[in-house]
Structure formats: C-alpha cells, structure tokens
Amino acid sequence: MEDIKLIKSGIRLDGRKLDETRPIEAKVGILKRANGSAYFRIGNTIAIAGVMGPRRVYPKHMEQADRAILRTDYRMAPFSTTDRSRPGPNRRSTEISMVTRKAIEPVLFLEEFPKTSIDVFIEIIQADASTRCAGINAAALALADAGIPMRDLVSSCSAGIVENHVVLDVAGKEDMEGELDLPIAFYPKKKQITLLQMDGIVPPEQFKKILHLAIKGCEKIYEEQKKALRARYQIELAE
Amino acid sequence: MEENIQQEEKVQRKLVIPGDLLGEGRSGHGTYFENGKVFSRSVGLAEDRGGLHIVIPLGGVYSPKKGDGVIGRIEEIIFSKWIVGINSPYQGAMTLSDAVEEFVDLTKTDLTKYFEPGDLIFAEISAVSKSKQINLSMKSRKCRKLRGGRLIKVVPSKVPRIIGRSGSMVELIKNTTGTQIVVGQNGLVWVKGENEDLATEAILLIDEKSHIKGLTEFMKDFLEKSPKRTPLKQPIVEEHESEEFDSEESDEFN
Numbered sequence: 001m002e003d004i005k006l007i008k009s010g011i012r013l014d015g016r017k018l019d020e021t022r023p024i025e026a027k028v029g030i031l032k033r034a035n036g037s038a039y040f041r042i043g044n045t046i047a048i049a050g051v052m053g054p055r056r057v058y059p060k061h062m063e064q065a066d067r068a069i070l071r072t073d074y075r076m077a078p079f080s081t082t083d084r085s086r087p088g089p090n091r092r093s094t095e096i097s098m099v100t101r102k103a104i105e106p107v108l109f110l111e112e113f114p115k116t117s118i119d120v121f122i123e124i125i126q127a128d129a130s131t132r133c134a135g136i137n138a139a140a141l142a143l144a145d146a147g148i149p150m151r152d153l154v155s156s157c158s159a160g161i162v163e164n165h166v167v168l169d170v171a172g173k174e175d176m177e178g179e180l181d182l183p184i185a186f187y188p189k190k191k192q193i194t195l196l197q198m199d200g201i202v203p204p205e206q207f208k209k210i211l212h213l214a215i216k217g218c219e220k221i222y223e224e225q226k227k228a229l230r231a232r233y234q235i236e237l238a239e
Numbered sequence: 240m241e242e243n244i245q246q247e248e249k250v251q252r253k254l255v256i257p258g259d260l261l262g263e264g265r266s267g268h269g270t271y272f273e274n275g276k277v278f279s280r281s282v283g284l285a286e287d288r289g290g291l292h293i294v295i296p297l298g299g300v301y302s303p304k305k306g307d308g309v310i311g312r313i314e315e316i317i318f319s320k321w322i323v324g325i326n327s328p329y330q331g332a333m334t335l336s337d338a339v340e341e342f343v344d345l346t347k348t349d350l351t352k353y354f355e356p357g358d359l360i361f362a363e364i365s366a367v368s369k370s371k372q373i374n375l376s377m378k379s380r381k382c383r384k385l386r387g388g389r390l391i392k393v394v395p396s397k398v399p400r401i402i403g404r405s406g407s408m409v410e411l412i413k414n415t416t417g418t419q420i421v422v423g424q425n426g427l428v429w430v431k432g433e434n435e436d437l438a439t440e441a442i443l444l445i446d447e448k449s450h451i452k453g454l455t456e457f458m459k460d461f462l463e464k465s466p467k468r469t470p471l472k473q474p475i476v477e478e479h480e481s482e483e484f485d486s487e488e489s490d491e492f493n
Contacts, residue, residue, distance in 0.1 A: 054300055054328045065370060105256075109271070109280060113302075114371055116328040144257050147299025147396075149280040151271060152258035170446065189278075191259050229256045233282055233297060 006174055007163050012041055014043075021157065021169040021217055026137070026228035028145045036146025037227075040138035042221075043171050046130035049138035050144040053127075054116035066077035069114040072101040072120040074135050080127040096132050097122075102193035103156065109149040117146060129175035130158045136195070137183050137221060151187075153225050154194060157217030158183040159210045161202065166174050166209050168217045169218055182210050186218035245438050252286055253293075255279040261292040261476050264420060269294030283396075297385070301327040301395040301425040303364050308381060310390070310423030313358045316350050323362065323375055326425045332373040335361060359385040369475065385464060388431025391439055393446040395426035400449040408455060414442050415462040436467055 005064075016022065022043025031037035034050035057063040074097040076086045089097075100122065106117070120142065122135040136156035143150060143233050160170040162178035170181050180200030187194050193215075202210065247329055255261070271280050276375040279285060281297040290381075299387045303309070303325065304457040311323035311331055321338065335343055339353055354360065361383055365376035376382070379395050393401065400411055413420050417430030430438045441462060451457060 035296070056328055079407075113328060144282055145298065147281055147296050149271075150257045151273075151278070155254075189345060226256060229282065230254065233254055233256075 002202060004173075005131075005163070007165050007167075008176065010178065012162075012167065014171065017164055017171075019213060019216070021170055021220060024221060024224045026141060026224055026229050027066075028141050028228050028232040034142070034146070036142045036144070036148070038141035038145060040134050040141065041239045042130065042134050042169065044126055045124070045131055045134045045171075046126040047124050047131065047134035048140040049120060049122045049135065049142040051118065051120050051139075051142045052147070053118040053147070053150070054113040054120070056116040057115065062117070063115050066114050067110040068108075068116045068118050069100055070105055070110065070118050070120070072097050072104070072109065072123045072139065074100055074124070076124040076131065080124050080209065086095070096135070099195055099197065100132065100136055100139060104139055104154050106192070106194050107140075107151045107154055108143070110151050111150055118143070118146075123159070129171045129181075130169060130183060132156070133158050133185070137225060141225055141229060143231070152189040153222060153229075154185050154187055155218040155222040156183065156185040157194065157214055159214035159217060159222055161200065161206070161210065166213055167207070168213050178212070181188045182214060184211070184214045184218065186215055186222070188219065188222045202226055208215055252284040254283075256282050256476060259285070260284055261294075262287070264292055267291045267293035269296055271347050282333035289333050296396050298394060298396060303327055303329060303331070303367050303371070304337075305364055305423070307364045308379075309362060309364060309373065309375075309425040310385065310421065310427040310429055311360055311362055313354045313356050313360065315356055316326040317353075319345055319350070321350070321354055323360065326374075326423075326427050327373075327396075329371045329373050331362070331373040332362070332377040337365065337374070337376040337378060337487070338375075354384065354415035359390065361423065361429070363383060365416075365472070367442065384443065385429050385431075388429050389435055389439065391428040391430060391442050393428060393442065394449075395428050397446055397449045397491060398422060398424055398426060400426065400453070400454065401445050403455060408445065408458065411455065412462065416441070446457070 025041040027039040030039045031050045036051040039048050049157050054068050074093050076085055078084050120139050121137055123148035124131045140154040158170050159168050160178050161180040162174045170178055180202055182198045184193055185195035249275040259279055261277045264370050265274055268278045268279050269281055269283055274352040277292045279294045283294040302390050311325040313321050314324050315322045320337040321333045323333055325331045363382055365378045366374040368392045409420050416434040416438040418430050418438040421429040428442050
C-alpha cells in the first residue's frame with residue numbers, strides 16, 4: 001500500500017487546520033418517549049442519547065437512600081462501523097459506560113432525588129473516532145433536556161499527535177494511524193477535567209500542549225451545546 | 240400558586256440553561272450558590288424577585304410537595320394502607336384513617352370496598368418526609384374517587400398554565416366542552432363528559448403551546464372554531480363543578 005501523507009503543509013486529510021474541529025451539529029429533544037434526549041454529530045461521528053428518570057431503582061439493592069444513582073449505557077450500533085460489530089455489551093463498551101458516568105457525575109445534583117435512578121442511554125449510530133466524546137456531549141444535553149438539576153454542562157473533545165503534529169479532534173484515518181489520542185471531558189465552569197484517557201507515549205511538555213488544545217476544543221463544543229439547548233426552548237417560547 | 244400566575248405578566252422572565260449566571264443575591268428554587276454568585280441549575284425561566292433568584296423549570300418529573308392535589312392510581316393494598324402511584328419516582332401511601340371517615344373493622348372488612356387496585360383518586364399530599372415517603376390524604380373536600388373518564392399526561396411544570404389564572408383556563412374548557420376536568424399538580428389531568436375528545440385535544444394543545452402570549456384568547460378561538468365541537472345537549476349547570484361532587488360521592492361511604 002502506498003503511503004498517504006496525513007498532514008501536508010498544515011492541512012489535514014479532510015481539509016482542516018491542525019487546531020480545528022470537524023463540523024458540529026447538536027439537537028435537543030429528538031426522542032419522544034424519553035424524559036430527555038439529544039443528538040450530537042461531529043464530522044462523521046453521530047451519537048444519540050436518551051435519559052430516563054429520575055425513576056424507581058430496579059434491582060432494588062442498588063438504591064441509595066440519600067441520593068439518586070446515575071447509570072450510563074454506551075453502545076455502538078452494529079451498523080456504526082465499517083465491519084459489522086456484534087451487538088450487545090462488550091469489554092470496550094462497558095469501560096466507556098463507566099468513564100462516561102464518572103465524567104458526568106460531578107455536575108449533577110444527585111442528592112435532589114434520593115432513592116431513584118437516572119438512566120442515560122448512549123447509542124453511537126455512526127462511528128468515525130472520538131465516539132466517547134460525542135457520547136458524553138450528547139448525554140450532557142439530554143440530561144439538561146430531562147430537567148435534571150445540574151451545575152453546568154459537560155463538554156468533551158479529543159486531541160492527539162499525528163505525524164508529529166499536535167492536532168485537535170482526531171478523526172478517521174488519523175485515529176488509526178496517528179501516534180497518540182487523548183480524549184478529555186471538561187467541566188467548563190470550574191475548569192475541571194472529568195475524563196482523561198490516553199493511548200500512546202509522549203514527553204510531559206508535549207502532553208501539556210495536547211491537553212491545552214483539547215480544552216480549547218471542549219470550550220468550542222461547550223458553546224455549540226449551549227446554543228443547541230437554547231435553540232430548542234427558544235422555538236418553544238417564540239411560538 | 241395563583242399569585243405566581245398573576246405575577247407572570249409583570250415580571251420579566253428570561254430563558255436560562257444550567258450554569259447560567261443569574262447575578263448576585265439569594266439563591267431560590269431551581270438555582271445554586273457558588274462563590275457569592277447565583278447560577279441556574281436547570282433549563283427554565285429565570286425571575287429576579289428583589290434579589291431572590293428563582294428558576295421555574297420547563298421540564299422534569301414531578302417532585303411531590305406537601306399540600307399538592309394529585310391524581311393517583313391505587314396500585315396495591317398492604318394491611319391498612321393503599322399504595323398509590325402518583326406519576327413520580329416516589330409512591331404515595333394512604334392510611335385507612337386518612338381515606339375513610341367512619342370506623343372500619345379490619346377483621347371484617349375488605350378494603351377493596353373503598354378503593355381497589357386500578358382505581359383513580361384525587362388526593363392531597365399531607366406529608367413528604369426527607370427520605371421521600373409520601374403520605375396522601377382524602378380528608379380535603381376536593382378529594383374524591385374518579386370514575387370513568389380518561390386520563391391525560393402532561394408536563395408537570397405546565398400544570399399552572401392548564402389551570403390558568405384562578406382557574407380560568409380549566410373553567411373555559413369545562414364550559415365549552417361540557418366536561419368535568421380534574422387537574423393534578425403531578426401532571427395528570429382527568430377528563431370526563433360529553434365532549435371528551437375536544438377537551439383532551441385542548442389540554443394537549445396547552446401542554447404543547449404553553450408559552451405563547453394570550454393563551455386564553457388562543458384557546459377560546461380554538462375551542463369555538465373546532466369542527467369536533469358538538470352543541471351541548473344541555474347548558475352546563477353548577478353540578479359539573481368539582482366541589483359539588485364530594486357531596487354526591489360521599490354517600491357511598493356511608
């Protein structure tokens with residue numbers, strides 16, 4: 001196979017600059033039967049999230065007397081990848097469900113609804129790298145739509161190294177052939193990082209550079225999320 | 240509640256989302272306090288009441304409050320209690336003494352005589368404990384069993400709009416459709432009568448368009464022009480008022 005250069009004079013394979021995200025589209029309130037829902041697209045990665053609850057906890061032993069429990073379920077649709085992926089939970093999706101929950105939990109007022117559960121279902125219907133980031137972004141919007149009290153939204157974005165360049169929002173071929181991928185989730189109001197994963201090896205100085213770039217991406221996504229959430233209710237108010 | 244609605248037109252409201260800064264001052268319902276500033280914690284309409292910031296949420300499940308009148312469905316009977324589903328994450332419990340006036344000998348009486356699983360009731364929340372145990376009571380005059388009719392689910396935060404200023408909206412629908420309507424604070428609306436279809440449609444329309452200005456006028460228009468409207472067989476007399484109903488129903492308990 002001939003070598004394709006992923007970055008040529010500062011322009012990436014899909015025509016983006018190094019510090020540019022893919023086009024973002026966010027919609028809120030797309031599922032009728034969920035308490036809250038959202039759609040989040042970044043480039044070719046599409047996630048939809050639905051929130052059920054606060055509702056009664058089953059199995060009952062999971063119930064917490066003083067707060068609500070948050071359960072997240074991340075899945076990839078079988079048709080979301082180039083090769084069909086086997087439906088049902090697997091090692092990867094179980095892990096991502098867990099990190100998603102931990103990324104979102106800090107912003108929620110869970111003590112508001114003791115003895116209940118808030119269930120978040122994230123379905124990746126099209127995967128093209130950074131699916132966990134898209135999932136977290138959709139989940140944050142869906143939780144706000146469900147009227148669950150929260151301190152702020154959570155935004156998530158990835159950055160990485162491709163052919164020795166620090167790039168924002170790793171996508172497609174870059175993800176497979178790049179050297180490093182670093183997805184983070186960001187709690188903008190407090191400037192806290194609630195998720196940080198990394199595959200690859202990098203010296204500390206460069207790590208800081210990547211992290212700052214990823215935070216920059218999160219801030220951009222945060223603005224898009226706020227816009228989408230406002231737009232949904234503004235329409236309702238305008239009518 | 241009625242005061243809230245009356246203030247509605249005077250106070251300037253603003254659409255806010257979680258994390259929006261509301262300013263300095265005191266933190267009221269639907270907000271939180273951090274580093275001397277007040278922020279919104281849900282999607283809703285923000286109000287500044289002389290330094291007290293509140294946010295009226297636009298969505299979310301029903302969170303029970305003491306004194307609310309709710310519509311519930313009897314789910315089961317445990318000893319001398321009825322367990323009632325109230326469209327909320329928490330179930331309500333209604334003890335025998337809170338539901339029935341007379342003396343009941345539990346060894347001889349089957350409690351299904353009063354309420355059976357599946358029955359609909361309009362009851363009042365008499366207590367909410369910190370661990371969210373809900374006690375219901377039927378002692379208030381407006382409480383009763385709801386027979387027949389149909390149940391409509393709406394967003395709980397829009398209930399004040401369905402009731403309208405001191406009950407004007409419900410009254411309007413009742414009078415034009417010739418139905419009895421009972422509105423629970425928990426987002427359930429019970430409708431029974433001649434023109435149920437139209438009343439149902441009207442209530443769902445309020446739920447959908449609850450934020451437009453001049454809603455009462457809009458609804459008046461809708462109800463009068465609707466092709467589904469059939470002329471009432473008889474003019475509505477006072478007996479359709481919900482208050483009148485207790486006296487009819489109470490016979491049954493004696």
